[in-house]
Amino acid sequence: MKKYLFISVFIFLLIPQKKAYCQQYKPRVIVTTDGEADDRASMVRFLLTSNEFEVEGIINSSSQFHWVGGEGWHAFHPVTWVKDFIELYEKVYGNLILHDPNFPKPEYLLRKWKVGNIDGIGEDDIRTEGAALITQVLLDDDPRPVWIQAWGGCNTISRALKNIQEDHPEKMEEVAAKIRLFLIWEQDKTYQEYIRPNWEHFNIPTIISDQFDCMAYIWPKVLPEEVKTFFEADWMTKNILKGHGLLCDVYENNQGAFNAEGDTPSFLYNVPNGLRSMESPKNGGWGGRYVKVRHNVWMDPLPDSTYKRPTEQWGFHNSWSKKMEHDTDPEKVKIRTNYFKPMWRWLDDVQNDFAARADWCVMDYASANHHPIVRLENKSLNIKAKAGSKIKLDASLSIDPDGDALSFKWWHYNEADTYTGKDIQSSNSAKAKIIVPKDAKPGETIHLICEVSDSGTPRLTRYQRIILDVIQ
Template sequence: MRPHWERFGITTIISDQFDCMAYIWPKVLPADVKPFFGAEWMTGNIIEGHGPLCAAYENKNGAFNGEGDTPAFLHAIPNGLRSLESPSYGGWGGRYEPVRANVWMDIPPAGGYGHPDGQWGFANSWSKMMEHWAYPDLVAVRTAYFKPIWRWLKDVQNDFAARADWCVKGYAEANHHPVVSLVDTPADICARPGEALTLDATASADPDGDRRAFRWWHYAEAGTYRGQEISGGCVPKVGVVAPSDAKPGDTIHFVCTVTDDGTPALTRYARVVVTVR
């Protein structure tokens, strides 16, 4: 089947980014993300007190076990990031660039790296090579390489914890995701350089009545505009200006992150893509 995927138009992602959720996670995740995979967090939030299904979770001395294929399924969770529209958008399952018809691969970690012409395997795997890096400058390259996935992992793990709670708690006892709703803000906008835009998520709500924290931010890596970073704000409604140096066809991605104050804190998003005309 594999030789025919491209011909049949089946989008194929070949990824080493996934390895940051595989057995090498203790080596490659940033320090502030690792606790969400450690034994204390996993035992308290997933394995113990959450019913027979969670008790059967195959752990590693109580910690997160290697689940390198999990990001492939994270794309399917409807969290508002719209990552199913294009692998280049980025989301819980990573962010990728096209290398040939319907085939997408990781963004090269640094200059001098190129995608392999043939099969990508252990012999030419970027993540397997990076696993043992120790020099600070190389560790920085590795951290940036895995960022398309680890930047979301606190939200991913809290989502996991909420689903574990749903195994044993009634609706009123458990926490549920906020609902992000935009007001007079299309998901896709065309704008001229210098044009003022309003991004409004004031209609967002929480099914449990929890308070919500908002953050609008410029997801620079997901767009094609390569100029200055555009400021957002930690409020439901912000004003932004399409950059004066943007060129026709440039795309600029803005994400609204909404997190409730329930336990565990749950996050959902809205993405607005601005195309410069």
């Protein structure tokens, strides 16, 4: 691990901060996709966000919705769409690296594109190039986590894990320690039939998401009105679809409005934006917030006490999202809105981030906006404190690479707490004084978010999270 940290620090010193917002290391990610229309829209955003990741694989897979031989809506989009999109990315790459030299080279991404298991729903018997690439990454000497995203079914992931169990059974526990799974539902039966009985007991951190659906086709029904603005035709046409280069030109839309990006939360979770979501699914962030249901498997918080957790495959047929989609009763709508809140609460910032990246495709550095850099006076992001004590928080060292004025907000993310008392009052100053609630008990945690936004266009926001650990 030390050599990778050394390399990242060395790179940080070589690159002027004005033209790169660097982190200690970039998360290693693998995408598996069934190529549905919303996958293709997600891929545009993924490629424009690829400077944040170490992309280890982009792999065609199938699902219960799309597979080779499927007919009509179930038809499989030709696998070459991934290559086509990377070639369009190449057309804007020269402009993207004006804004951040960490964008991967197009030829690198093409080497990481492989075809996995696509010949049927849940087919995981064939040893494919896509599965082999996943196997290779999981067996390499790099100890860092590998975040594997299932935008479609899990079958190519399943095949890769079968490769390891069949060829290197002695390494299963070691490999499992590297794996992180983010599943957009279970879009075939391979998680239940193979991965769960053979790998789940290794406590692989696994998110099986349903709340992603508020970024899929049902968004007009379920998003709050103040958030819908960022998905409607006026906003999307101005900020993404018109005049933003060849890659954005192929972004699939619905008559100018957002259509769907149901898979996007799986990589939003990995954007190192300061929310520390990768530390635990319970923390919450751009990819949602989740609760542990068994082993190290995490699912959506219950909408209310009448809902029951699935014991089998979690997907379209038993989704809480689909159950609530058509609700019109005001109380049920309120429950539904709160259910999706862990995701929609960030979506204005998420969409503005997308708009900035679209601008980077066509604008020079001076003409575009770039994310603020949040710097805290506090040396530790985990602070031990007694109930009733006072904590001073200071983000005044934060800077903006474009010289824009910054606005600040400190707020209490109480849904992520184990403390269940009253909210701590927010502050709109760079400096804040927090009194730890007197009723906080030893062992409880309190999550405080520092939100820093610039005054540029589009308005960009980055964060930092302080976790208070209450002590005796």
